[in-house]
Amino acid sequence: MSEPTTQWHREAQTAALQVAFGVAAELHAQARLEGGAPALPDPDQVAQALDLARRVLFAEIYSGARPCAEGLAGCCHELYERMVRLLVAEWTAVPGREIGQRGEMYATHGGDSAAVAASAHETALSMLEALPGLRDALEADVQAALDGDPAARSRAEIILCYPGFYAIATHRLAHVLWLAGAPLVARMMAEHAHHRTGIDMHPGATIGPALFVDHGTGVVIGETAVLGARCRLYQGVTLGARSIPKGDAMRTRKRHPTLEDEVTIYANATILGGDVVIGKGAIIGGNTWITSSVPPGARMRIDVAARVAEAVVMIPDGAQPE
Secondary structure: OOHHHHHHHHHHHHHHHHHHHHHHHHHHHHOOOOOOOOOOOOHHHHHHHHHHHHHHHOHHHHOOOOOOHHHHHHHHHHHHHHHHHHHHHHHHHOOOOOEOOOOOEOOOOOOOHHHHHHHHHHHHHHHHHHHHHHHHHHHHHHHHHHHHOOOOOOHHHHHHHOHHHHHHHHHHHHHHHHHOOOHHHHHHHHHHHHHHHOOEEOOOOEEOOOOEEOOOOOOEEOOOOEEOOOOEEOOOOEEEOOOOOOOOHHHHOOOOOEEOOOOEEOOOOEEEOOOOEEOOOOEEOOOOEEOOOEOOOOEEOOOHHHHHHHHOOOOOOOOOOO
């Protein structure tokens, strides 16, 4: 896709979002929901909201080469309404009981339905306003996949086919909601992507630009993990926490590792602990187990030959192994 064409798409999306903002502002002024809200957010509605978000973020992929602004605005309008209902459902069913990754309590509305509705409208509008920035971030993720995978043939292939990109795109949207105080809807989005791709990214994790997750099945990224720019993860990687005692004390602490920029972690490596920092440019080999920090530029790997030698036990002729 040429740069002028890409610029046209971006301008069309911006125009569509502006139209949607006008429609949403009218709904916000009305400050009411038709038919009420369900007791809890509906997983099917969450999946449909994610589908709408993808169609807005990559309209040229999902809606033809030159999407019309009215079509994009319609998608934005529907996405806005679905998000309002999901947020009202969450904040009505579980008001003020969720704890953020830094320990703060999410805002409670004290059972005030008008306050819940107003906050839902404002948060849904903020999410729409965040979409152009998310689009830019996802373009960097697409480019990272093109640069990192020789099998990748096009942007469309990555956007439509790569499970790693699907999980990253879902995470970036869910993270916006997590920070906005909607942890249940954010987690439901993450679990939808987990179910579809086998990649488990907690919406609280902080993920820098241009992340590439290759293959992806079995990747786990914990709530307080921090990933810098241009990191690469392969299938089966775990960025996890050590076993912790019961209680809420650890909920407010960093429990998962930090990756600085340009870290590569190969398949089935496990890195545990909130005090663990993997330095810039480090490469972590497959099947490694790491519970302490790694300096920048280091190369960590298992010496397979030494491990095999240690595992071999000589058994005399005729003897039975224990």
